[in-house]
Amino acid sequence: MPPLLDVRDLEAGYGPINVLHRLSLSVDPGEIVAMIGANGAGKSTTLMTLSGVVRARAGRIVFDGKDLVADRVPAHMIVRLGLAQSPEGRKIFPRLSVLENLQMGAFTRTDPDGVAKDIEKAFTMFPILRERQHQAGGLLSGGQQQMLAIARALMARPKLLLLDEPSLGLAPQIVVQIFDVIRELNRQGVSILLVEQNARMALKVAHRGYVLETGRITFTDKADVLLHDPRIRAAYLGE
Amino acid sequence: MIPRLPHWQSVVYALFVILFVALPFVQDKRVSLYVQQLTPLFIFALLAIGLNVVVGYTGLLHLGIAAFFGIGAYTAGILSVQAFPFQQSLPVVLVAAVLASAGLGVATTAPTLRLRGDYLALVTMGFGLIITFVIRNLESITDGTRGLNPVTPTLLPGLADPDLRAARLAPGWGRYWYDYPYFYFFCLGLLVVTNLFLRNLEQSRLGRAWVALREDELAAACMGLNPAKLKLSAIALGAGIAGLAGALFAIAQQTTGGPDSYDFNRSMIALCCVILGGLGNRPGVILGVFILIGYDMVLTPELDNWIQKQQINPGGKQYLKVSGWRLFIFGAALIVMMRFRPEGLLPGARMKHELHPDEDPQENLAASGNA
Known part of the structure; x- marks a missing residue:
């Protein structure tokens, strides 16, 4: 089976500075x-480039058989192809209600019945969101906002979900819940590219992992191999 | 499951509209003198709710809305005065004014799409300033500071304007459709229709997309929204409504007036109305217009008259006239507002939450409504 996402020799950056140097990865x-790595390694830039918000300077991003770089697919079309992102720091719309946040996630869709069904599905998965559906998103707690951000990204019915630091700033107990959700989503068939500073949690839930250092992939292997690699343990797992 | 307008608010709306429709029928000359002054208020309310689409919904700080007001007025002027060979009818004039303003809005905003916040504000301000100079100096078309007149398009194409004197029902009623109270009704009607249109738009996919863009452009882009297209559509609509208001303004005065009617002051006062009333909340914006411009146009001359009659100011000193304090009072009112009620007089539910998050946190958006 061809990979769902195949990135080859990707270069991207801001102004005169290149952040990603010939980065290659794939998601089946x-x-x-x-994808784990230190601050400033280029994790978020990778996701933003995949989403089309940051423009790729060279290389290929083949998603579901379509080359996003060569075809110059703009950001708002990439979501339509089935690649949705839950950005770092959650970035929910604080003044829109929970329900409206979910509806914004389905902005690219034109099937109101399907959207209503998916909102119902999101409420079943995250009962707290149903309870607070008419409240402003900004009134939710951090963990609830993260759940809303994930639910919102799912509203686009993505084939591939990009999650940027879903554990950022959350209490350990909430982090465990969020990772349960990620596992459950994957069981339902969603492919996920997860960017995390919490390397241990990320590698526990993932099938494979990449280690990113200053814009380059330095290691890649099965997640449990990385989890037990002494170099990774020393550098990212604090041992 | 969209939050609906609470029932009482619809009732208040309806009562106001009925009141405004009834006013011209009052059989009293003094009353009719006051009511005539409401026509420009309706027009400025249109201008302000147009600006509110750009600043309130989408969060683009636009400091040159008067430019579109002017484009609308001069489009109406060029299409109707004798000096040009067009002499179009009212429907053509209004449609052309809206399209010209919306088109110019898109054309001037498209190159500045990458600018945000203060930078965009500066560019729009510059654009507003340029337009007044163009109007002043393009004498062969705009007639410079004299303005174009008379701006009296025919009501319908190919038809002479009917003489409406036979239809007089109260003192002060005029002869042609562009006289009081016919034009008064027309402007009121357009204000109501535009309001209903915007109310539906606020609840629509596009309306929510604008708010999402204002809240967080990056997140909006991640949701598959096209920020460039959304900003341009907001500018097009806002400028179009401002252009409509401009055309009505020129017809109400029967002249485009000079460029001074479309200068930076006009943009600022429109913005003050939006902020005073409640950024993003249409009923609040209209209230802001009635308070600020109503004060300026109706109350100030009234107080001046009263002072003169009481012989308080026999020397006619400027500082003893209320009109001399006009801008001071505007500024002071804004400072007081910002200190005590930064969300405006009638804030939208969203804005209220942002500025007073700790007050009744259980209040939900559905109950307070997003009129």
């Missing part, structure tokens, strides 16, 4: 892939 259908 049904996989959870974790």
Whole structure:
């Protein structure tokens, strides 16, 4: 089976500075892939480039058989192809209600019945969101906002979900819940590319992992191999 | 499951509209003198709710809305005065004014789409300033500071304007359709229709997309929204409504007036109305217009008259006239507002939450409504 996402020699950056240097990675259908790395390694830039918000300077991003770089697919079309992102720091719309946030996630869709069904599905998965559906998103707690951000990204019915630091700033107990959700989503068939500073949690839930250092992939292997690699343990798992 | 307008608010709306429709029928000359002054208020309310689409919904700080007001007025002027060979009818004039303003809005905003916040504000301000100079100096078309007149398009194409004197029902009623109270009704009607249109738009996919864009452009882009297209559509609609208001303004005065009617002051006062009333909340914006411009146009001359009659100011000193304090009072009112009620007089539910998050946190958006 061809990979769902195949990135080859990707270069991207801001102004005169290149952040990603010939970065290559792939995600197979049904996989959870974790990308770990220190601050400033280029994790978020990678996701933003995949989403089309940051423009790729060279290389290929083949998603579901379509080359996003060569075809110059703009950001708002990439979501329509089935690649949705839950950005870092959650970035929910604080003044829109929970329900409206979910509806914004389905902005690209034109099937109101399907959207209503998916909102119902999101409420079943996250009962707290149903309870607070008419409240402003900004009134939710951090963990609830993260759940809303994930639910919102799912509203686009993505084939591949990009999650940027879903554990950022959350209490350990909430982090465990969020990772349960990620596992459950994957069981339902969503492929996930997960970017995390919490390397241990990320590698525990992922099938494969990549280690990113200053814009380059330095290691890649099965997640449990990385989890036990002494170099990774020393550098990212604090041992 | 969209939050609906609470029932009482619809009732208040309806009562106001009925009141405004009834006013011209009052058989009293003094009353009719006051009511005539409401026509420009309706027009400025249109201008302000147009600006509110750009600043309130989408969060683009636009400091040159008067430019579109002017484009609308001069489009109406060029298409109707004798000096040009067009002499179009009212429907053509209004449609052309809206399209010209909307088109110019898109054309001037498209190159500045990458600018945000203060930078966009500066560019729009510059654009507003340029337009007044163009109007002043393009004498062969705009007639410079004299303005184009008379701006009296025919009501319908190919038809002479009917003489409406036979239809007089109260003192002060005029002869032609562009006289009081016919034009008064027309402007009121357009204000109501535009309001209903915007109310539906606020609840629509596009309306929510604008708010999402204002809240967080990056997140909106991640949701598959096209920020460039959304900003341009907001500008097009806002400028179009401002252009409509401009055309009505020129017809109400029967002249485009000079460029001074479309200068930076006009943009600022429109923005003050939006902020005073409640950024993003249409009923609040209209209230802001009635308070600020109503004060300026109706109350100030009234107080001046009263002072003169009481012989308080026999020397006619400027500082003893209320009109001399006009801008001071505007500024002071804004400072007081910002200190005590930064969300405006009638804030939208969203804005209220942002500025007073700790007050009744259980209040939900559905109950308070997003009129």
